[in-house]
Amino acid sequence: MTRTIRPGAAIFFNILRRLMQRRIAILLVFATAAHALLMLTFDLTERSFSEVTVGLFLAVALPVTGLITAGAALGDERTENTMPYLLVKPIPRWLVAVSSLLASVATVMAVSTLGILLAWWLGARATGNNGIGWPMLVAMVIIAVGYSAVFVPIGLIARRSTLIGLAYILIWEGIIARVVDGVAASSIWRIGLTAYADLGGDLPRDVDDLLATLTPGTGGAVVKVLVLTAISITATTWLLRKQDMA
Amino acid sequence: MTTPDTTTVSVENVSKWFGQKVAVSEITSTFGPGVTGLLGPNGAGKTTLLRMMTGLVRPSEGRITIEGIDPHDDYRALNAVGFVAEDEAVYKHLTARKFVRFNAVLAGAADPDGDTEQVIELVDLQGAADRPVGGFSKGMRQRTKVAAALVHRPRVLLLDEPLNGADPVQRSHLIDLFKTLGARGYTVIVSSHVLHEVERMADRIIAITDGRLAASGDVRSLRALMTDIPQTIRIDADKPRILAAALIGTPYASGVKLERDTIHVEAADPAGLARAIARLAKQHDVIVSRIQPEDESLESVFSYLVHRR
Numbered sequence: 001m002t003r004t005i006r007p008g009a010a011i012f013f014n015i016l017r018r019l020m021q022r023r024i025a026i027l028l029v030f031a032t033a034a035h036a037l038l039m040l041t042f043d044l045t046e047r048s049f050s051e052v053t054v055g056l057f058l059a060v061a062l063p064v065t066g067l068i069t070a071g072a073a074l075g076d077e078r079t080e081n082t083m084p085y086l087l088v089k090p091i092p093r094w095l096v097a098v099s100s101l102l103a104s105v106a107t108v109m110a111v112s113t114l115g116i117l118l119a120w121w122l123g124a125r126a127t128g129n130n131g132i133g134w135p136m137l138v139a140m141v142i143i144a145v146g147y148s149a150v151f152v153p154i155g156l157i158a159r160r161s162t163l164i165g166l167a168y169i170l171i172w173e174g175i176i177a178r179v180v181d182g183v184a185a186s187s188i189w190r191i192g193l194t195a196y197a198d199l200g201g202d203l204p205r206d207v208d209d210l211l212a213t214l215t216p217g218t219g220g221a222v223v224k225v226l227v228l229t230a231i232s233i234t235a236t237t238w239l240l241r242k243q244d245m246a
Numbered sequence: 247m248t249t250p251d252t253t254t255v256s257v258e259n260v261s262k263w264f265g266q267k268v269a270v271s272e273i274t275s276t277f278g279p280g281v282t283g284l285l286g287p288n289g290a291g292k293t294t295l296l297r298m299m300t301g302l303v304r305p306s307e308g309r310i311t312i313e314g315i316d317p318h319d320d321y322r323a324l325n326a327v328g329f330v331a332e333d334e335a336v337y338k339h340l341t342a343r344k345f346v347r348f349n350a351v352l353a354g355a356a357d358p359d360g361d362t363e364q365v366i367e368l369v370d371l372q373g374a375a376d377r378p379v380g381g382f383s384k385g386m387r388q389r390t391k392v393a394a395a396l397v398h399r400p401r402v403l404l405l406d407e408p409l410n411g412a413d414p415v416q417r418s419h420l421i422d423l424f425k426t427l428g429a430r431g432y433t434v435i436v437s438s439h440v441l442h443e444v445e446r447m448a449d450r451i452i453a454i455t456d457g458r459l460a461a462s463g464d465v466r467s468l469r470a471l472m473t474d475i476p477q478t479i480r481i482d483a484d485k486p487r488i489l490a491a492a493l494i495g496t497p498y499a500s501g502v503k504l505e506r507d508t509i510h511v512e513a514a515d516p517a518g519l520a521r522a523i524a525r526l527a528k529q530h531d532v533i534v535s536r537i538q539p540e541d542e543s544l545e546s547v548f549s550y551l552v553h554r555r
Contacts, residue, residue: 003354010351014337021339081335085394088300089352090325241318245302246264246294 007091008099015073015103016110024068025111031061033115036122044126050203053119053136054193059210061115062140063173063189066108066147067165073104073148074236075155083245097152097236101229104148105141112140135200138218143192146225149232150188156239177212184212188228195221252278254326254402254433255299260308262294262457269294271457272308277402277435281428283448284437291457292437293332296406299435300329312402325354328395332406332437334387338380342371342390345379346397353398365393370419384411392420396427403427405436409443421447477516481509481523482536489534492526493519510540 019025035056042048074096077083086096120133147165155161173187184190190211197203197216255277262270270291284292297303298310301317301324309316315323337345343362350358366375369389374382379390388411395403405424409417424447428434438444444451444465451468453461461468483489490509493499498519501512513519520537527534 007352007354010348014340014348018337018339081331081333082337084300084302084329084331084335085337085349086352087302088324088327088329089349090322090354091352092321242304244264244304246297 004091004095007089008095011086011096011099012103012106015077015100016106018076019069019072019103019107020110022072025107028065028068028111029114032057032065032112033118034061036115036118039119039122044122046123046127046129046132049119049123049127049132050200054196054203054210057115057119057136058139058143058192058196059189062108062112062143062192063147063169064166065111066104066144066188067151067169068162069107069111070101070104070148070151071155071158071161071165073100073107073152073155075159075161078156078245079159087240087245092237093240094233094237096240097233101148101152101232101236104152105144108144108148109141112144116140135196135198138199139192139196142195142221142225143189146188146191146228149225149228153232153236153239156236157243178210181213184214187212188225190214191221191224194218254278254313255435256309256311256314257295257299258309258311260295260298260305260310262291262298262303262306268457270298270305273454273457273459274308275452275459275462277433279428279431279433280449281424281434281436281447283444283451284435284454285439285441285444285451286437286454286460287439290439290454292439292454293406294457295454296329296404296435296437299402299404300324300327325398326401328353328398328400328403330388330391330395330403330405330408332410334384334411336379336382336387336390338378340379341376342366342379342382342386342393343375345390346393349394350397353400355398358397361397361399362393365397368396368423369393385413385416388412389416389420392423400432402433403435405434407437407439409438409440417443477513478540479511479513479516479519480536480538480540481511481534482507483509483527484533484535485530488530489523489526489532492530493522496522496526498522 035052038052038056039049077086116133116137119136123132124130151161151165154164158164173189177183177187177190193211194214194216195218197211198218253276257273257275260270260273273295284295286292294303298305299312304318312323313326317323340348343366346366347358347362350361355361366372369392371386371389371393374386379387382390388408392408409420412420424434424436428449436447448465450464452459453468481489486504486507486509490502490504493509493511494502498513498515499511500514503510511519523534523537
């Protein structure tokens with residue numbers, strides 16, 4: 001067991017540290033705090049709290065943070081030629097896949113902490129509801145895991161994973177998922193939103209429209225990202241075994 | 247070749263192609279304790295061959311085993327392997343000590359802290375161990391990478407151009423280190439495109455060019471092959487026309503070209519030509535100020551070895 005935990009932890013902390021030390025991490029901290037900063041500019045109600053949290057944080061800032069971070073988790077190892085330090089070692093490839101996925105999730109959560117805490121504090125102070133931040137926190141974890149699961153393996157095979165991710169968010173999730181029935185189920189931030197709606201009660205109508213055909217439900221959202229995570233680990237492990245690291 | 251009992255790395259009819267490009271073609275060899283030099287010009291296929299030994303690149307055909315285990319199928323084969331890649335890539339945010347320790351933990355070293363200190367001392371990095379690797383010179387990075395490759399005491403050490411960027415003192419230190427490890431029973435496979443470097447450290451040389459095995463043997467036998475290579479010799483003399491005319495009549499020169507005071511001779515038999523120059527210069531009262539091979543590049547040596555196969 002130690003033969004797995006110690007190397008796994010070493011890989012996790014190394015990738016986490018590298019991701020957190022990138023210059024873009026600072027930008028992402030501000031991007032994920034933008035909704036909280038916006039909340040400072042008007043009188044906050046539960047309705048406006050939801051609108052800003054969903055419209056700016058869960059549907060925009062968090063997905064972008066997730067795809068940029070996850071794409072770099074193993075993508076940077078490949079482009080910076082440091083992959084041999086992970087792969088020419090007597091450790092199973094799945095351990096590298098799991099550790100990098102966890103590091104990506106942890107990084108997304110870490111850079112989002114300021115925005116989450118500030119928004120929660122502002123929302124609780126304005127509405128008197130100290131539990132106002134829970135749905136946002138749960139949705140954030142689900143979305144962070146979901147985007148990490150999709151973009152860690154994509155970052156391994158595509159040098160322009162950020163562009164691919166932006167196209168996915170803007171075109172697939174932003175346009176196609178709203179107009180084509182059934183496609184919303186493949187939209188990661190909408191999966192997180194189903195948990196938000198489930199835990200947060202009724203959403204304002206314009207925010208509710210974002211769910212498209214999806215129905216609120218935390219359990220379903222958790223199951224979906226767990227399935228996505230299992231597929232991701234399998235795919236990343238396969239890629240690490242089969243791809244030439246020339 | 248090593249005997250079956252001592253073989254640690256086995257390469258059986260291995261080929262690798264990337265799309266239309268053939269990087270390695272039908273190489274078969276075995277490696278055992280001692281230092282083996284993998285010699286070849288840039289682009290010869292050395293890096294691809296070493297990466298196939300590490301499991302980073304999968305052979306298109308053939309099989310590679312480390313201590314009987316295929317590293318592509320079973321990661322436990324890598325227990326025995328330490329690898330230094332050709333490029334300068336390191337985790338720039340880590341100090342040398344943390345970098346080596348990171349590798350120790352991943353490789354399953356019994357005592358990561360103790361082992362780290364030992365190899366840092368071995369490569370003479372104590373004074374810089376707590377500085378970030380990102381600020382190191384190329385030579386210091388190479389030493390850090392060597393330390394990281396050695397930290398779990400691998401039985402097989404695969405080194406891809408490990409002396410790149412090292413200054414003469416560092417080179418000498420690393421060469422001595424590799425020789426010592428080879429003498430202690432490690433299988434050290436070290437690639438280089440610099441002949442004299444390989445000669446200094448290797449007991450055996452495998453020459454590769456265009457992805458193919460051009461020659462293999464101990465340093466002495468490969469040297470003997472190379473003395474047969476037709477060479478272009480430059481001769482500076484006070485009476486070049488007289489000497490050039492005399493050389494044309496010998497069987498040792500296949501072509502003679504005169505350029506001001508310099509004679510360029512295509513030598514069919516370099517050793518015979520050397521004797522003939524001395525004899526003819528004395529006979530015609532010519533003073534020879536310089537005799538120098540013009541074409542000593544490794545590429546020409548390899549080209550010759552390939553064409554004579």
